[in-house]
Amino acid sequence: GDSVTQMEGPVTLSEEAFLTINCTYTATGYPSLFWYVQYPGEGLQLLLKATKADDKGSNKGFEATYRKETTSFHLEKGSVQVSDSAVYFCALIPYSGAGSYQLTFGKGTKLSVIP
Amino acid sequence: DVKVTQSSRYLVKRTGEKVFLECVQDMDHENMFWYRQDPGLGLRLIYFSYDVKMKEKGDIPEGYSVSREKKERFSLILESASTNQTSMYLCASSLLAGGGLRYEQFFGPGTRLTVL
Numbered sequence: 274g275d276s277v278t279q280m281e282g283p284v285t286l287s288e289e290a291f292l293t294i295n296c297t298y299t300a301t302g303y304p305s306l307f308w309y310v311q312y313p314g315e316g317l318q319l320l321l322k323a324t325k326a327d328d329k330g331s332n333k334g335f336e337a338t339y340r341k342e343t344t345s346f347h348l349e350k351g352s353v354q355v356s357d358s359a360v361y362f363c364a365l366i367p368y369s370g371a372g373s374y375q376l377t378f379g380k381g382t383k384l385s386v387i388p
Numbered sequence: 389d390v391k392v393t394q395s396s397r398y399l400v401k402r403t404g405e406k407v408f409l410e411c412v413q414d415m416d417h418e419n420m421f422w423y424r425q426d427p428g429l430g431l432r433l434i435y436f437s438y439d440v441k442m443k444e445k446g447d448i449p450e451g452y453s454v455s456r457e458k459k460e461r462f463s464l465i466l467e468s469a470s471t472n473q474t475s476m477y478l479c480a481s482s483l484l485a486g487g488g489l490r491y492e493q494f495f496g497p498g499t500r501l502t503v504l
Contacts, residue, residue: 305492307492309495315497315498316392316478316495316496316497316498317431317478317480317495318495319492319493319494322492362430362431366491366492375433375436375446376421376433376493378430378431379430380428380429380430381430
């Protein structure tokens, strides 16, 4: 079945450091790929998405590129801030015809940014 | 902006009680979902619904039921709450997929349920 694997956390970085959170997936065809963020005590918010190969999603300084050849969707940010401290989830929706809408999530990566 | 609201942020119930968790979305989405989130286990789908009165089991439906009488409202019911149902419950909604498009899900703030 479909699956998403993301790097184990927690990840601790100093402010202004470069962030990479790795995400790889297993799915048939061309799934849509997402990054969600969950701030402490809150629900999940969509951070960015990509729906086809070589698409780059971006938002709030975060970027991720849909790499079909490596089945990856790594999240990056050039300079993290304390306010980026949260749990980040990689997810996919498979492409398998009409009615395909179920999200498959990775386990989440907790990021802590220290001043 | 899509808004998904949940009836309570925090809830404390006793073992054996019947518990209702309510979710409302205001963007006319066809799909609605209930997840539970536990440390180390991530998010797991309990039930989803793609239309009024329609429901499908997710990965962990045991001990839960759902109701969708109106398009905007999706309720999760714990018929007889147990301590192992202590968790964070998240509701989500999305447009129905079609034409090759797969739509993202929008989440509510969550309900942290404690069963004593």
